[in-house]
Amino acid sequence: MLPLHINVTDKKVLIVGGGKIATRRLQTFLNEGATIRVVSPEASKEIEELAETGVIQWEQKEITIEDLNSASIIIAATNHPEINEWIAEKASEHQLVNVVSSAEKGNLTIPKFVTKGRLTFSVSTNGASPLLAKQICEQIGNQFDEEFISELNRMYEERQNKKRNF
Amino acid sequence: MLPLHINVTDKKVLIVGGGKIATRRLQTFLNEGATIRVVSPEASKEIEELAETGVIQWEQKEITIEDLNSASIIIAATNHPEINEWIAEKASEHQLVNVVSSAEKGNLTIPKFVTKGRLTFSVSTNGASPLLAKQICEQIGNQFDEEFISELNRMYEERQNKKRNF
Numbered sequence: 001m002l003p004l005h006i007n008v009t010d011k012k013v014l015i016v017g018g019g020k021i022a023t024r025r026l027q028t029f030l031n032e033g034a035t036i037r038v039v040s041p042e043a044s045k046e047i048e049e050l051a052e053t054g055v056i057q058w059e060q061k062e063i064t065i066e067d068l069n070s071a072s073i074i075i076a077a078t079n080h081p082e083i084n085e086w087i088a089e090k091a092s093e094h095q096l097v098n099v100v101s102s103a104e105k106g107n108l109t110i111p112k113f114v115t116k117g118r119l120t121f122s123v124s125t126n127g128a129s130p131l132l133a134k135q136i137c138e139q140i141g142n143q144f145d146e147e148f149i150s151e152l153n154r155m156y157e158e159r160q161n162k163k164r165n166f
Numbered sequence: 167m168l169p170l171h172i173n174v175t176d177k178k179v180l181i182v183g184g185g186k187i188a189t190r191r192l193q194t195f196l197n198e199g200a201t202i203r204v205v206s207p208e209a210s211k212e213i214e215e216l217a218e219t220g221v222i223q224w225e226q227k228e229i230t231i232e233d234l235n236s237a238s239i240i241i242a243a244t245n246h247p248e249i250n251e252w253i254a255e256k257a258s259e260h261q262l263v264n265v266v267s268s269a270e271k272g273n274l275t276i277p278k279f280v281t282k283g284r285l286t287f288s289v290s291t292n293g294a295s296p297l298l299a300k301q302i303c304e305q306i307g308n309q310f311d312e313e314f315i316s317e318l319n320r321m322y323e324e325r326q327n328k329k330r331n332f
Contacts, residue, residue, distance in 0.1 A: 002174050002198045003288035005167040006262060007273040032168045072260050094238050094260040096172060102329075107173040111286070118292040120277070121306075122169035126284040128322035140287075140306055156294035163268075 001109060003122055009033035014071035016063045016087060018043030021100050022077035028110060029073070030056065037071070039063050040078070065090055073108065076100065103127055114141040117149035118156055167275060169288055175199035180237035182229045182253060184209030187266050188243035194276060195239070196222065203237070205229050206244070231256055239274065242266065269293055280307040283315035284322055 013029045015022050018040035026047065030036055036056040038047055043058055051058035059067075063083065068074060068090055074097045076084035081101040088097045088105045099106035104127070111124035112133045123137045179195045181188050184206035192213065196202055202222040204213055209224055217224035225233075229249065234240060234256055240263045242250035247267040254271045257263045265272035270293070277290035278299045289303045 001171040001286060002194070003277055003279045003286055004170055004172050004262070005275045005277050005288070005290055006170050008168050011259075011273075028168070093177075096170070107177075109171045111169055111171050111288075113169045118294045119289070120167065120169055120292060121287060121289045121302075122171070122277075123285070123287045124171055125318055126286060126322070127325065128284045128318040129325070132318075132321070136287075152291055152294040152298075155298070156292070159293065159295070 001124070001126060003111070003124075005120065007032075008073065010035055011072045012037070012070055013073045013075065014039065014067065015075045015077060016040065016067075016083075017075075017077035017079070017100075018047050018058075019077065019079060020044070022075065023047055025075045025077060025098070025100070025110065026050075026056070029075075034073070039067050063087065068092075068095070071095065074098070076106065112137040114138070116141065116144055118152045119144060119149060167290070167292060169277070169290075171286065173198075174239065176201055177238045178203070178236055179239045179241065180205065180233065181241045181243060182206065182233075182249075183241075183243035183245065183266075184213050184224075185243065185245060186210070188241065189213055191241045191243060191264070191266070191276065192216075192222070195241075200239070205233050229253065234258075234261070237261065240264070242272065278303040280304070282307065282310055284318045285310060285315060 008029055011034050013034040013036050015026050015038045023044045023046050038058040050056045076087040077100045078084055084099045084101045085105050088099050091097045096108040097106040098108040103109045111122035113122040114137050123133045125133045174195055177200050179200040179202050181192050181204045189210045189212050204224040216222045242253040243266040244250055250265045250267045251271050254263045254265050262274040263272040264274040269275045277288040279288040280303050289299045291299045
């Protein structure tokens with residue numbers, strides 16, 4: 001697994017499933033401006049509300065192969081591992097698929113991460129302990145104070161000015 | 167930018183350009199088992215040698231629009247920012263493009279990262295200072311000793327056994 005930072009703004013993200021993990025993943029991508037479609041016979045209250053207000057699209061039905069076509073990123077988060085794995089098998093080679101029931105069946109995992117101003121870092125234990133990854137992430141986050149984050153902003157502005165004057 | 171961990175094994179990666187940065191990016195993806203094609207009139211010695219031994223494919227020519235088609239990931243790393251930006255514009259919506267001359271023109275950046283056993287973490291300052299990102303990454307890496315990494319391995323095995331016995 002290679003850590004990459006991806007701009008998912010306006011990227012089509014398909015969430016299959018409507019439970020807790022599906023909802024958490026949805027929020028991660030929604031926060032980054034992705035265009036989200038949920039396919040699931042049932043869904044959490046959050047998903048229901050987001051769909052009602054038109055922030056996301058929710059199709060209340062079982063997943064079919066046609067649903068997979070247009071998404072750049074697919075989160076296979078149903079309660080049925082065999083359905084999740086079927087999604088990973090049927091996805092095209094350009095698509096990124098996160099299989100929540102068994103990460104190694106997909107080609108995408110979502111690490112724990114912290115964003116503080118311009119600083120972003122991610123931690124993954126590659127399946128050893130998501131809880132520990134979260135704790136490590138928080139601990140590392142605490143090592144960077146407001147002053148450091150402001151300094152990063154200043155460095156960024158300076159670098160942009162240099163580029164413009166080049 | 168959302169930090170995601172992606173399995174690039176056998177993914178088609180197109181490197182446009184053959185200089186220092188192109189070579190460094192190439193090595194990152196090659197280490198992870200990607201299938202690499204370089205398109206560039208000129209290339210570094212490393213690229214030349216890798217192409218000669220058949221580890222990668224190198225087409226000694228200028229980039230054309232047809233070259234972009236089949237890649238899942240494109241690294242636009244020529245010395246000409248306008249060519250790099252043209253690549254980002256012409257890429258399809260499913261493709262991930264890293265524009266080395268101006269990261270914000272692409273939808274993919276490659277953060278500094280460290281892998282120690284099952285632990286992977288990445289650091290990006292989102293354009294403020296790649297050098298500082300590298301230093302932070304090394305500092306954080308030093309906080310985890312061999313014992314911790316072994317413990318992570320043990321936790322992983324335990325978790326896999328639980329899954330199997332479920």
